[in-house]
Amino acid sequence: MILHRMSAAAAGVVLLAAMTAGCGNGNEVGGASGTDDGKITLGFSQVGAESGWRTANTKSIQESAASAGIDLKFADAQQKQENQIKAIRSYITQKVDVIAFSPVVETGWDAVLQEAKAANIPVILTDRAVDSQDKTLYKTFIGSDFVVEGQKAGEWLVKEYEGKTAPVNIVQLEGTTGSAPANDRKSGFEEKIKADPKFKIIASQTGKFTRADGKEVMEAFLKANPKIDVLYAHNDDMGLGAIEAIEAAGKKPGVDIKIITVDAVKDGMQALADGKINFIVECSPLLGPQLMELVKKVKAGETVEPRILTEETTFTQAQAKEALPNRKY
Ligand code: AHR
8 A cells, every 4th residue: 555655744644635635436534514415424434444344344334325315424544543533533624414433443532532522423333332431422333242253253162162172272363453343252252262171272363354464473373383273263354364374384274273253254154165164253244224324313313222233143164155145245
């Protein structure tokens, strides 16, 4: 990416320029608030484009805004909290009707959310939570229960090794450090396996939710640990990167090393159907339609539920084969 080669200051200038230029293609923050045409204006700050899940989530939000007749101002934060804070401040300056965002990390949001509240702009959290004591800083939070997702992964593992006594060496590829899905998928999983001492997490490191980092970290895990029985990856993309590393090391993913991932995007489901992944916990990215309903409600001053949970399931290899032909993302 061009921005990666720039100095931080230059990158900041580029970002601000993008945020203030009215591009009108739904991909930038820019433009004046759309209140004059009677449309609701939504400012949305997305985490980035780190995974297949995120791409599907962005598509869902952009398509749903278009079909709901909502004027969407969209900014990609490239996995940086400072970019999200800048985008939110820009939406406040532009006096958008509603702000929604998917926080890259859990902490450090109170100041900017106070600013939105002082400007009377309602905020909706999508996908990820913030760690704030002040629940009045946002109207609602729509998304998955990541602790439950981690628990489902742990429950599958416990059943898979039921009745066996030999040690099970587990490596864990964590999501973005400090993010709600990384924190919660880790704690939910560990809670379910901790009662049985045969389960040992021998290595755990972030793969930043990306395929490239998943591959790199798995290569290091394989070099350092001669016996790995199970890989738990916090998303499909990291699992898919790890599969490449496992195959390059001459081992069979899904057989020599059992693999559990989270998301159930098409590529992950294909690997599951092909026997390279053993179990996937679903995390749905299709939050757009519900988000647009909520945007209309909060703009109209209606009361909304403070927590809206996404419905999701799990997939075995047989279930993936059945579901794949109709998988939308
Ligand atoms: O917050 C949801 C997570 O973020 C998805 O599981 C992962 O793929 C994404 O990057």
